Amino acid sequence: MYFLSLLHFLKDENPDLFYAVPWSYGTLGLLVAAEIQIVPAKKYVKVEYKPAHSMDEVIKVFSEEITKKSGNEFVEALMYNKEEAVVMTANITDNAEESKVNSIGNFWKPWFFKHVQSYLRTGPGVEYIPLRQYYHRHTRSIFWELQDIVPFGNNLLFRYLFGWMVPPKISLLKLTQGETVRKLYEQNHVVQDMLVPLGKLRESLNCFDKELDLYPLWLCPFLLPSVPGLVHPKGNKDEMYVDLGAYGTPKRKGFHFVETTRRVEEYVRSVHGFQMLYADSHMTREEFRQMFDHTLYDNLRDKLGCKKAFPEIYDKISKAARI
Structure with missing residues (x-):
């Protein structure tokens, strides 16, 4: 048995939840409303x-x-x-x-x-x-x-x-799609967004070229704040990151969907980068925890009794969970 309660959280009100909910994929609770900042539209x-x-x-x-x-x-x-x-x-x-x-x-x-x-x-x-x-x-x-x-x-x-x-x-x-086409598509098609530090952009581009040879490649910058939670820079300062978006059929000879994806994931972990979790992830649970800081997340899961109601993030997004 578990109980539901409605909580309101801001930076200075239930701050643990404020920082832990992003990237938690519905494993800490259900987000029923959110306040967002808007700006005037122009033509x-x-x-x-x-x-x-x-x-x-x-x-x-x-x-x-x-x-x-x-x-x-x-x-x-x-x-x-x-x-x-x-x-x-x-x-x-x-x-x-x-x-x-x-x-x-x-x-x-x-x-x-x-x-x-x-x-x-x-x-x-x-x-x-x-x-x-x-x-x-x-x-x-x-x-x-x-x-x-x-x-x-x-x-x-x-x-x-x-x-x-x-x-x-x-x-x-x-x-x-027939079953045969679907399997061929899964084995030869990539949809990945990897977030890497701007300072590692050159070697990240070389990694993607070596492993995938997949173009166009999308580069989209974002500022990663130094705050608690699952995703934050390695140091104590905000850091500029780049989303590398790879979508399509790799041309690299010897491409193998699982093995290649795991090598890219390993590289991204090595530079303290992150994988967008809508994509196929082939990391083990331990590797996933190495990439994403579970410290605050685990504390809240225990404190709020979430284990009785929701699975862990890994159990929702891993390749095994999507079969």
């Missing part, structure tokens, strides 16, 4: 495209843009091979140069990642994207996964005639 997002043609240049431009004092509201980069990427910075605005407005969400438009790639050839550029369409910039092509499903999907004729049909619903794709 457009001004996007600046900065191509880079060597890994040194990629890291230099990317690092400068996420640490500059004037700040950017959005920063991301798409790597198209080990030595080429386009770094994008963006800020919301109500004012736009009409000749530079690009409604990328229209179904006849090129897929966004293909549009971005064109700047490697044409050089730096600036354009204005309607706000909602910017937020859905990777939706139509499911990042770049749709090219594996519909290889000709970015063809001009296909976009004009059938572009309104994409993206297909993921639930429909799964429903129409």
Whole structure:
């Protein structure tokens, strides 16, 4: 038997819960409401495209843009091979140069990642994207996964005639998959987001290239605060991290889904990085606890009697739990 109680928590009210709930995946309780900060919306997002043609240049431009004092509201980069990427910075605005407005969400438009790639050839550029369409910039092509499903999907004729049909619903794709196709997909397809310190970006890119050879590769920065909980920097200071998003079919010869994923997971642990838990995880329980700090989490599980009601995080997200 277990009892339910409604708790309110802030940084200074039930702070243990405030810091332990993120990443706990419903294993400390059920989150029934949350207060979030919002900012006023504006009509457009001004996007600046900065191509880079060597890994040194990629890291230099990317690092400068996420640490500059004037700040950017959005920063991301798409790597198209080990030595080429386009770094994008963006800020919301109500004012736009009409000749530079690009409604990328229209179904006849090129897929966004293909549009971005064109700047490697044409050089730096600036354009204005309607706000909602910017937020859905990777939706139509499911990042770049749709090219594996519909290889000709970015063809001009296909976009004009059938572009309104994409993206297909993921639930429909799964429903129409046979068992053989599903197993082949699981054995040869990667969806991983690994969070690594900015200072380890170069060797992380080399690791992903060596193990996966999977491009485009998504680079998305975020500031990891030094606070208690499952995920925090190794030291006592806030630290800039980078999400490396790998989605698709690796081209690296000798790729083996489980063995390769475990090697990448081992590397990420070695640099005090983290794996996004919606992805397939092949870590053991001990390795998982090495990656994620369970100190506060375990204390709350004991204190609140959660063990009688909820499984541990590992028992919810491990590969064995998803079969």
